[in-house]
Amino acid sequence: MMRFYLQKIVFYVVALWAAVTLNFLIPRLMPGNPVDVMIAKMGAAGQPVTPGTRHALEVELGGSGGSLLHQYGAYIVNLMHGNLGISLTDYPEKVTTVIGQALPWTIALVGLATIISFILGVGLGMLAGWKRGSWLDNLIPVTTMFQAVPYFWLALILVLVLTRVVPLFPYAGGYDVASTTPGLSLGFIGSAIYHGFLPALTIVISSIGGWMLGMRNMMVSTLSEDYIVTAEAKGLNPRRVRMTYAARNAVLPSLSGFAISLGFVVAGSIVTEQVFSYPGIGQLLFTAVSNDDYALMQGVFLVISLSVLAANLVVDVLYGLIDPRTRARS
């Protein structure tokens, strides 16, 4: 038992190191430099750009200097101090501040929508697998079709219908900026839920089919295992057979997938947030990438990597609890 967890810890430390190193390298392999991008941006926004502008920006932003190895050392040291550097897009704001502003929106919207979708999908998939051929089972091709629709396509059409043709929902944003201010007020929370409803709905609609199908198939496979037959033959309560014997084993692959998708809440929110202009971290990453904002990119990557690794760790531990076979091997 101890050895199992020790192994896991060593493993995650190595994975974390690899992720952090990749985060360091990827932005440095990217083309362009921030000064060029800044100048192109200023030009496009009608601000005067002169040869002197370039010089001034180079003085201000400078090169990070030193060899790659030297930069790497500095990066790791800064990381340990929780210092993620300064954002170029929002110069001279700290990366931690910028991310801190965006993260809650993403976690609240995409995180909750993912959890709702998983619970609903696995629950329905279990029932569909249990009651083969029922209306629920026949619904699966339909929900699967929704999953095969390009997410943004579905979302944009829903947006068109539900905000323009039948104006039920606001088009975009996190809350009604004109009449509420963020805080623990009923007005603000109501407004935030109201604004988040449509994006959340699109996420659930487009992702629930996968959970349903996966769970249903595993459920059906599991139901014909010998131990289920035995349990049935012994006359156990069907609900007990379904939940404790079948569902518990059938849910394992889905759980693994759930960890991955939870970890990717942050990374996967890019498209959603682009469609709905939601003020979250996906939009931040997109801005950072298109502005060559290395520090901000690294900060967002770090959040992504950490969340993926943490989600996997949690599931590994859970797996050990749910499925003793996993930890009881050679």
Add this chain to the structure above:
Amino acid sequence: MSSHSTRRRLGVVMIAAAAAAALALSGCSSNSGSGKSSGSSSVTIFNGQVGNFTENFNPLNPTGAYLQPTNGVIYEPLFYYNKARAEKPVPLLGTSYSWNDDGTQLTVKVRQGVKWSNGSAETADDVVFSLNLISNNAALNTTGVGWVAKKTTDDTVVITFPTTAFTLEPQVLGNEPIVPESVWKSISDPTKVTNDKPVGTGPYELKSFTPQSFVLKKNPNYWGTGSSAPKVDEIRYVSLANADAATSALEAGQVDYMGAFLPTLKSIIAKHKNLSYTNSPQATTSLFTCENVDLGCTGPQTDPAVRQALYYAMDRTQLDRQAAAGFSSPASPTLLLNTVNKSQIIDPKNLEVPQRADVSRAKRILEADGWKLGSNGYYSKDGQELDLSINVVSGWTDYDTICQLLQGQFKAAGIKLAVNQMAQNAWSQAETTGKFQLSMNSINMGVSSNPYYQYNNYLSSLATAKVGDSATTNTSRYSNSIVDAAIKTLATTNDPSTQEAAYKTIQDQIVKDMPYIPVYVNSALAEYNNTRATGWPTQDNQYAFPLPWGGNWGVGIVLKTIRPVSK
């Protein structure tokens, strides 16, 4: 956990969410009917911000990351240079100025009786401090020239330059913010602060801030009186999604002032009588060509005849209609605007580019240069096919559309064009380092409408570099000693006839060499709602450059000119 309880719990969640939504819905609809409360007047601006606002009101931020109202609304320069029309600079914190004969000394009269928003007096010392702060800081000084400002009397400041500096006038007088010495003298690195409690002289001051919206209120100490005093109580800035969200907000009356390209604007205006718009075309959309073989450019576009052929093969009427929704205006081959710069375009036949394609002329130019039409419909010369590629930023819709249309238009003239849609950073790197054949970009005006800035930025040999190195602003690698000499003349003279001669020299050269092939002058649309406030700029009366973009000092002028509509 049983599936039943799971399902029941989710049902509860869904119902709660729906109820909250309904609640918000009803709350929202009752709000929007009554408008803003308490009888104070307010207008809402969308300045193009997508995502969160990051609090930054530092007018000296060298990356332009300060929020829009910083320059012009909260802080003011000495004079305002209006790029939207040809006129004398508008006095703000300065009242008048004069140059000495050789252009090395600029004497400025400073307005008296001005107060900072915190109530203390603004004096000539603040002006001297601000100008010297910029001059002495390499990261702030975009001119590359150091100057020294000195107070000679209580209302006079003299700025001394090392060399003739007529051309620095709009930068120093019109593009440098005056900041309070009492606040900034204790800041060790002015580029690194976010200045979240700004103290300025402008018509408005910061009231409250959240990452999604912030509010400015009237500056009670503002120096202007009567028509130049702010009249609307509060200004709210909001961030919106994109053109779609902006369209919705404009139509729903949620935004009073914004600057966004809306292809359906004409039909929106027709539907809503309270809306109006202005179009202030400024940037000349052009095909930038890497044209200089000596600096390492390669490809058919290095042949001036090919560039001329491209110039004539374009059907600009189609480009205007299908890429610019009919909002662009005709460009001039001199790269100047034939509106504000009309008097500086010397040869009248250079006022406007041809609007229709002249395919036979394009073909004649190519054939006279030795190109032969092949059986595949494309020209070739010495075994090299007339096959060009153009770089364009993927997602810059109008540019993308232009490239697609040009592909078809050039084909008719026997010229093959491949379109490379790329990410912005890759596109910008390709252009600055010269690793491109054609690049979709635009010629932008400098700090004022003085043609010197455009010519110096885009044509001077000093602003370019060989292929592989970063060119500062002249990315076509154009290098012509005649043009260089004329630019130098422009930099050192204030004499209209000498200037005119220099303009003519430059214009004759570039119309022949065509390093940038003009397409059209791109629209710059600003939209207004006249329900809550009036006095916005109109097409015929652009008393300030109206686009609510970052770095546009004119927004301050607009906001103090508008007045609330009495209910």
Add this chain to the structure above:
Amino acid sequence: MASTLAADETAPAQASSGRRSIARLLPSRSPKLVVGLIIAGVIILWGIVGPLVVGDPHAISTNAFAPPGPAHWLGTTQTGEDVWTQVAYGTRGSLIIGFTVGILATVLSAFFGVLGAYLGGALDEGFALITNVALVIPGIPLVIVIGNYVPTNQRGLLLIALVLAITSWAGSARVLRAVTLSIRSRDYVAASRVSGEKTWRILVVEILPNLIPVMASQFVFAIIFAILGEAGLSFLGLGASNTFTLGTILFQAYNDLALTQGAWWWFVPPGLVIALFGAALSLINFSIDEIINPKLRNQTRSARKAWGLTDEQIRLLEKEDIK
């Protein structure tokens, strides 16, 4: 596998009389499979033949935003290009991406997921590490990095496919690993190991068949996800350049505000093709599962009704099936 096939032959014939003639030609009795195969077949055929019969997808005209009509079956774009023509080319592009990624991702995930988990030890740890690292590489910046090392004019379909495959196999590998770990500790696997069967034989004969439903479903979904992933990348402006895929058409339409300007015929069809193809693959997937995995093949209530059994008999059968 042998037992599976035998079970197939003895299974009662499909009953729905209207579809009997078509169904007889196919290896299964499922109407789902027939419908799925027909839709997918038509779309694949269209992807192959379509571009040969339509005109130049780049041909512009001044007839912008024309609604569907006899001249342009699906209307025109902002630059007056024919949407029908573009969808034909786009379908081909998306299919190439889908199948390339499907094959690559399945091979990669099986290699890293199954082999490591079965052999165990340091190899398993190593493979699991690679899998987890691959999971945390942020895909989109990686696309930009790779894209920029390749000249723009060569940044075509295959490159995007490669990038999608590299960033999409790891999730499947993790699932496969978990299932393999669970299977390899079962008694019958232990028994064959004790009886001295060769490793590869245990892997292929004892373990792989149990993984096939999972892998088949992963392959089909890899195709769908690749097509969707490409569409998503294109939506962010990071798709293949200078080629048509359904994603790039959607990107163009979205960017040119097709929906806002009422030009639904430019935005709806490409998404619909993707949705139809995805639905067809899902239907096929259901049937594949049933063919290769007897456990999934217990007859449904509606099928039994069609055999002409009484309700009483159906209830009896259902009891046998353990529902």
